[in-house]
Amino acid sequence: MDSFASRIDAIKAAHLYRKLRTLSTPQGREVVIDGQRVLLFSSNSYLGLNTNGHICREAIRAVEEFGVGSGGSRLVTGNMTPHMRLEAAVAEFKGSEAALAFTSGYTANVGVISSLCHKDTVIFSDALNHASIIDGCRLARGLTAVYAHNDMDDLLQRVRHLRPRQGFIVTDSVFSMDGDIARLPDLASIARTYGLTLVVDDAHATGVLGATGRGSLEHFGLSHDDVPVVTGTLSKAVPSEGGFVCGSSSLCDLIRNTARSFIFTTAPSPSTAATAAAGLEYIAAHPELVARLQGNVAYFVKKLGRIGMDVQGQSPIIPIMVGDEEKAAQAADALLALGVFAPCIRYPTVPKGMARLRLTVMAAHTREDLDYAAICLEKALAAV
Numbered sequence: 404m405d406s407f408a409s410r411i412d413a414i415k416a417a418h419l420y421r422k423l424r425t426l427s428t429p430q431g432r433e434v435v436i437d438g439q440r441v442l443l444f445s446s447n448s449y450l451g452l453n454t455n456g457h458i459c460r461e462a463i464r465a466v467e468e469f470g471v472g473s474g475g476s477r478l479v480t481g482n483m484t485p486h487m488r489l490e491a492a493v494a495e496f497k498g499s500e501a502a503l504a505f506t507s508g509y510t511a512n513v514g515v516i517s518s519l520c521h522k523d524t525v526i527f528s529d530a531l532n533h534a535s536i537i538d539g540c541r542l543a544r545g546l547t548a549v550y551a552h553n554d555m556d557d558l559l560q561r562v563r564h565l566r567p568r569q570g571f572i573v574t575d576s577v578f579s580m581d582g583d584i585a586r587l588p589d590l591a592s593i594a595r596t597y598g599l600t601l602v603v604d605d606a607h608a609t610g611v612l613g614a615t616g617r618g619s620l621e622h623f624g625l626s627h628d629d630v631p632v633v634t635g636t637l638s639k640a641v642p643s644e645g646g647f648v649c650g651s652s653s654l655c656d657l658i659r660n661t662a663r664s665f666i667f668t669t670a671p672s673p674s675t676a677a678t679a680a681a682g683l684e685y686i687a688a689h690p691e692l693v694a695r696l697q698g699n700v701a702y703f704v705k706k707l708g709r710i711g712m713d714v715q716g717q718s719p720i721i722p723i724m725v726g727d728e729e730k731a732a733q734a735a736d737a738l739l740a741l742g743v744f745a746p747c748i749r750y751p752t753v754p755k756g757m758a759r760l761r762l763t764v765m766a767a768h769t770r771e772d773l774d775y776a777a778i779c780l781e782k783a784l785a786a787v
């Protein structure tokens with residue numbers, strides 16, 4: 404028992420201890436967290452749809468019609484009409500031939516990568532890819548060549564050196580802790596030239612990038628021929644839980660039959676699947692929400708620029724670099740004391756010495772919210 408406590412002491416001494424904070428209100432622009440009413444600037448609910456009346460009614464209707472819990476795995480007894488509706492909705496939204504739903508984005512990445520790749524394949528993986536991609540690569544048990552973040556020269560050098568008979572390039576489209584966007588047209592061209600398959604995780608791009616929020620392919624004008632494997636989550640702009648892969652029917656069929664994280668787990672509850680389907684359908688019918696989010700991001704980035712903060716603003720994820728772990732934690736506390744919640748992100752989520760505040764903009768924020776957050780951020784950073 405003592406060794407558990409001493410490990411925790413070591414985590415605390417390194418300023419890397421994390422504790423849970425509890426929201427007692429729904430996810431929205433303003434929340435009550437540990438009893439304090441604050442503006443929320445760290446949610447992945449980019450479109451602010453968690454309390455949307457239409458989507459909530461669909462969720463309730465699904466509970467009334469199908470009950471709670473799915474009672475089995477998809478391939479045994481757990482597959483119900485809402486799961487099939489969800490997969491049709493994902494394929495429709497993402498413009499793919501087919502889609503397959505998972506219980507989370509994490510299990511989607513782990514399952515897809517480990518079932519497509521094996522000990523004789525080489526995976527070229529961006530250095531800043533999400534943990535679920537890293538874990539998928541580990542499970543694939545082949546060679547993973549990590550290339551420097553978004554660095555096409557480094558990737559090309561590794562591809563030319565290794566010349567795999569079968570290989571994959573795997574990348575986040577929007578990087579979750581830096582908010583920048585992968586150079587997908589370049590990646591697609593390298594994949595084509597060297598006969599590699601491009602796999603893109605659209606977790607933070609779905610409902611966010613592109614004129615109608617369809618994601619990174621819409622943003623860059625690419626097709627599913629350029630990016631044959633797209634994964635994602637249904638828990639960020641889409642207000643539910645779950646993950647997906649989309650692409651050709653044969654891709655989805657193969658993964659349905661081989662991905663262990665699809666086969667050996669209980670199907671999502673029917674109401675979760677129905678909520679995700681309703682969320683996708685709602686976003687498709689309301690492109691103005693996506694435009695509002697994109698407008699808020701542009702406004703906030705300009706605002707931060709005016710107070711001397713140089714941020715990229717390629718997506719709603721705005722990292723404010725602090726570096727030192729202790730200072731980043733203090734800055735987050737100072738920000739919270741001013742009424743803005745954006746926790747600090749530290750190792751192991753980001754490398755040591757690269758701690759940061761990670762702010763996220765939502766469509767639900769008002770211009771006043773954005774102004775207030777910018778002022779508070781300036782004060783909180785000055786305090787540390």
Ligand code: PMP
Nearest residue numbers: 507508509533575579606636638
């Ligand atoms: N991919 C990326 C890029 C993510 O940021 C996340 C979650 N934060 C996931 C996958 C996993 O998605 P989920 O939360 O649905 O498991």
